[in-house]
Amino acid sequence: MITVEEHLAHVLDTVAPLPSQTLPLAEALGATLAEDAAGRHDIPVFDNSGMDGYAVRGVDVATASTSSPVTLRVVADIPAGSPEDPPLAPGEAARIMTGAPLPTDADTIVPVEQTVGGGWSDSPEVVVLDAPLPGAHVRRAAADLAAGDTVLSAGERLTARHLAAAAAAGITELVVRRAPRVAIISTGTELVAPGHPLERGQIPESNSVLLAGLVAETDARVASVETVPDDADALRAALGRAEHIADLVVLSGGVSVGAYDVVKEVLAGTVDTVSVAMQPGKPQAFGVLAGGTPVFGLPGNPVSVAVSFEVFVRPALLRMLGRTGVIRPEQNAIVAMGWRTPPGRRQYMPVAVDHTDGALSISPATRGGSGSHLAGGLARAHGYAVVAADVDEVRPGDVLPVMLV
Ligand SMILES: Nc1nc2c(c(=O)[nH]1)N[C@H]1C(S)=C(S)[C@@H](COP(=O)(O)OP(=O)(O)OC[C@H]3O[C@@H](n4cnc5c(N)ncnc54)[C@H](O)[C@@H]3O)O[C@H]1N2
Numbered sequence: 351m352i353t354v355e356e357h358l359a360h361v362l363d364t365v366a367p368l369p370s371q372t373l374p375l376a377e378a379l380g381a382t383l384a385e386d387a388a389g390r391h392d393i394p395v396f397d398n399s400g401m402d403g404y405a406v407r408g409v410d411v412a413t414a415s416t417s418s419p420v421t422l423r424v425v426a427d428i429p430a431g432s433p434e435d436p437p438l439a440p441g442e443a444a445r446i447m448t449g450a451p452l453p454t455d456a457d458t459i460v461p462v463e464q465t466v467g468g469g470w471s472d473s474p475e476v477v478v479l480d481a482p483l484p485g486a487h488v489r490r491a492a493a494d495l496a497a498g499d500t501v502l503s504a505g506e507r508l509t510a511r512h513l514a515a516a517a518a519a520g521i522t523e524l525v526v527r528r529a530p531r532v533a534i535i536s537t538g539t540e541l542v543a544p545g546h547p548l549e550r551g552q553i554p555e556s557n558s559v560l561l562a563g564l565v566a567e568t569d570a571r572v573a574s575v576e577t578v579p580d581d582a583d584a585l586r587a588a589l590g591r592a593e594h595i596a597d598l599v600v601l602s603g604g605v606s607v608g609a610y611d612v613v614k615e616v617l618a619g620t621v622d623t624v625s626v627a628m629q630p631g632k633p634q635a636f637g638v639l640a641g642g643t644p645v646f647g648l649p650g651n652p653v654s655v656a657v658s659f660e661v662f663v664r665p666a667l668l669r670m671l672g673r674t675g676v677i678r679p680e681q682n683a684i685v686a687m688g689w690r691t692p693p694g695r696r697q698y699m700p701v702a703v704d705h706t707d708g709a710l711s712i713s714p715a716t717r718g719g720s721g722s723h724l725a726g727g728l729a730r731a732h733g734y735a736v737v738a739a740d741v742d743e744v745r746p747g748d749v750l751p752v753m754l755v
């Protein structure tokens with residue numbers, strides 16, 4: 351048996367970031383940035399007012415107070431968007447709105463509330479009741495970011511916040527990684543479409559639903575979904591179709607030691623089938639098809655598929671996307687209800703997470719224990735608790751790391 355880390359290292363050494371492409375900002379949500387993006391101008395773009403009020407020369411109002419107010423002549427009006435830069439002589443002020451450019455001659459803003467009346471008037475004069483600090487309410491150019499500074503860093507997943515920062519810095523397009531296209535193939539003669547009447551021995555096919563959803567949640571694209579029986583020719587044909595349209599093929603089922611485990615048979619010599627010291631997910635196949643497309647053969651049990659995706663496939667997809675940080679972070683949680691774990695293998699236990707009282711507490715999500723066939727429990731799982739290989743029982747009160755998904 352090899353460790354999770356050994357198998358993951360092999361996977362991550364094999365897959366590589368996909369080529370990049372340039373996308374307009376509006377189409378880049380959820381994409382991963384391939385190159386740092388530099389701002390085209392400062393944020394703020396120019397010195398401007400942070401308040402609706404009066405742009406003044408600070409020295410003119412340095413002594414203003416309610417007992418000794420200062421009267422200034424209002425010589426200009428500057429709404430946001432105005433290109434004007436009115437000159438201000440000593441004793442003069444300009445009415446100015448939030449976001450409007452600060453006149454070159456002014457250095458301080460007096461909010462309208464700090465003037466007599468507390469609001470706008472038609473008077474050509476304004477009476478200032480308070481001495482503002484020098485530079486008060488002036489939003490300086492480049493206080494946040496200077497032109498040429500890095501706004502977004504390569505490897506980041508682009509959220510609405512990233513795109514807004516880019517737009518504010520005048521960026522119109524971004525260089526991102528092409529999203530990996532994933533072909534999903536479920537194998538098993540027992541599998542029928544969900545809802546199809548079940549003959550004895552048949553079960554609803556659910557792994558492709560799981561994998562397609564997980565692929566989409568990882569910002570990759572589902573290129574195709576197929577279910578094939580345990581038949582070598584049918585699988586070869588499906589692999590041939592998949593290889594042409596996908597950057598990655600993910601199979602489920604048929605990697606154990608069963609007499610009808612065709613994935614192992616068809617991919618023998620192409621992929622390595624290994625036993626990984628984990629539960630679920632012990633039998634794992636991974637390699638590269640003749641045409642160069644990487645392929646995963648995941649163990650067929652649904653919880654094994656879910657865990658294998660988190661531990662191996664998701665990091666591979668994130669590497670193809672060029673993402674920084676491909677491993678899901680873990681958080682500590684307190685065990686509310688314990689369970690037994692198999693010896694010698696690290697366990698990834700689907701757990702329901704409770705956030706009440708500020709601390710995370712966890713209980714098994716699968717009613718029947720840790721069985722990898724207990725697909726119903728996936729609906730109750732918020733994450734996977736990671737139990738060290740040398741632990742054989744998890745007790746209430748234990749603290750475990752959890753991958754929240
Ligand atoms: N003698 C041994 N038997 C098994 C071993 C072993 O070491 N020695 N390992 C067990 C472990 S652990 C796992 S995990 C499974 C993996 O088996 P396969 O990858 O060959 O998967 P299958 O046998 O095809 O299926 C396993 C199980 O999952 C169900 N399944 C498969 N595909 C789907 C699907 N698309 N949707 C829903 N359910 C699916 C299938 O019906 C089986 O019940 O092997 C153990 N056996």
Ligand code: MOO
Pocket residue numbers: 628629630631632633649651654722723
């Ligand atoms: O390791 Mo298997 O994946 O127990 O279900």
